[in-house]
Amino acid sequence: xxxxxxxxxxxxxxxxxxxxxxxxxxxxxxxxxxxxxxxxxxxxxxxxxxxxxxxxxxxxxxxxxxxxxxxxxxxxxxxxxxxxxxxxxxxxxxxxxxxxxxxxxxxx
Numbered sequence: 001x002x003x004x005x006x007x008x009x010x011x012x013x014x015x016x017x018x019x020x021x022x023x024x025x026x027x028x029x030x031x032x033x034x035x036x037x038x039x040x041x042x043x044x045x046x047x048x049x050x051x052x053x054x055x056x057x058x059x060x061x062x063x064x065x066x067x068x069x070x071x072x073x074x075x076x077x078x079x080x081x082x083x084x085x086x087x088x089x090x091x092x093x094x095x096x097x098x099x100x101x102x103x104x105x106x107x108x
Contacts, residue, residue, distance in 0.1 A: 001025060047078060079103055 002025065005018040021028065031037040051074045061067035080087035083103050094100050 001028060048074075050074070050078075076103075 001021065005021050005025075009015040009018055031039040051070070054074075055061070055070075061070055076091065077087045080090045080103050085103050090101075090103060
């Protein structure tokens with residue numbers, strides 16, 4: 001990989017990509033040495049799929065604020081579900097409590 005990224009590129013975009021790859025060279029093939037690291041981002045893409053479908057069905061958000069609120073809510077809901085915590089109960093407790101709580105993390 002180092003041999004591929006070393007020569008100066010004729011296009012600025014290619015040079016930027018080569019620089020990015022060079023900066024992350026030690027991270028590119030981590031999955032080969034660590035069986036716990038996935039080779040693709042398939043799980044991450046599947047995790048955001050419900051939000052994408054929701055956005056398409058409801059024609060997106062009308063404002064940047066709405067998009068930010070949806071992103072925060074989806075993050076809380078999905079994280080709670082992944083941690084086997086009832087998401088609606090978690091939101092209710094946090095919205096009615098003077099002290100915010102964290103979702104208890106489970107080990108995987």
